[in-house]
Amino acid sequence: MYELRDKDFIFIFTGPNGAGRKTVAQMSGETLGMKQVISYTTRAPRSAEFNGQDYHFVSRDVFTEAERNNEFIEVIEIDGNRYGVKERDVAQMIEKHGAIYLVLNRFGAEALKKLYGNKAVRIFIYADLKTIVKREEDRGDTPELIQRYTSHYDEEMAYKDQCEHIFENLDLAHTVFDLTKTLDDNYLHRNLVDKD
Numbered sequence: 474m475y476e477l478r479d480k481d482f483i484f485i486f487t488g489p490n491g492a493g494r495k496t497v498a499q500m501s502g503e504t505l506g507m508k509q510v511i512s513y514t515t516r517a518p519r520s521a522e523f524n525g526q527d528y529h530f531v532s533r534d535v536f537t538e539a540e541r542n543n544e545f546i547e548v549i550e551i552d553g554n555r556y557g558v559k560e561r562d563v564a565q566m567i568e569k570h571g572a573i574y575l576v577l578n579r580f581g582a583e584a585l586k587k588l589y590g591n592k593a594v595r596i597f598i599y600a601d602l603k604t605i606v607k608r609e610e611d612r613g614d615t616p617e618l619i620q621r622y623t624s625h626y627d628e629e630m631a632y633k634d635q636c637e638h639i640f641e642n643l644d645l646a647h648t649v650f651d652l653t654k655t656l657d658d659n660y661l662h663r664n665l666v667d668k669d
């Protein structure tokens with residue numbers, strides 16, 4: 474496994490679907506120069522999703538072959554779809570960028586924490602269920618998809634107190650400011666947040 478340097482960090486955004494994990498991660502990531510490691514999945518892309526940007530969308534056969542070759546750090550099945558993060562992607566991205574992030578459910582967060590120890594920082598993003606359902610409706614998720622997402626709400630929320638940092642994401646600008654400052658002050662020391 475790739476040996477991590479002092480300046481290397483793996484930030485793992487976790488929490489319930491629709492809480493805003495990707496949104497806040499991308500916004501803070503841009504300010505702080507962090508890059509995302511994209512997972513592989515066997516699920517079909519949704520209308521606004523792109524291969525290589527949201528996920529690497531692959532067939533079950535391709536996924537299974539990579540799994541057989543021990544390419545994945547962790548593999549999980551959620552609602553009949555398989556997801557995984559490749560060790561090589563993590564190593565290459567860290568070597569190039571130093572600070573990287575992933576958006577994973579609680580099992581992925583736990584697996585990476587076990588592997589990378591204090592270099593893996595779990596950031597729990599959440600909102601109340603009513604707010605989340607409204608966001609999912611607003612972005613056009615089908616009732617079936619919303620039902621599937623909300624069925625995992627309680628189990629994802631139960632992971633909150635095990636994470637290193639917890640943010641309730643109601644006002645987006647506040648969340649991104651607080652998050653960026655927390656990561657900058659505690660880990661990255663880019664001193665970017667108060668300069669504007």
Ligand SMILES: Nc1ncnc2c1ncn2[C@@H]1O[C@H](COP(=O)(O)OP(=O)(O)OP(=O)(O)O)[C@@H](O)[C@H]1O
Binds near residue numbers: 492496643648
């Ligand atoms: N603070 C906020 N206020 C209002 N809308 C928000 C806020 N944060 C995110 N959103 C919107 O909520 C929706 C879900 O956000 P996002 O995709 O980032 O969530 P997620 O936790 O990554 O979940 P999923 O994996 O289901 O997409 C998006 O349409 C996003 O623009």
Ligand SMILES: Nc1nc2c(ncn2[C@@H]2O[C@H](COP(=O)(O)O)[C@@H](O)[C@H]2O)c(=O)[nH]1
Binds near residue numbers: 556576577579581
């Ligand atoms: N443990 C992992 N969880 C992952 C991975 N890639 C995505 N996810 C999380 O799965 C759910 C469902 O995702 P969706 O895009 O199909 O709605 C969500 O919480 C993702 O963050 C992974 O490689 N490992």
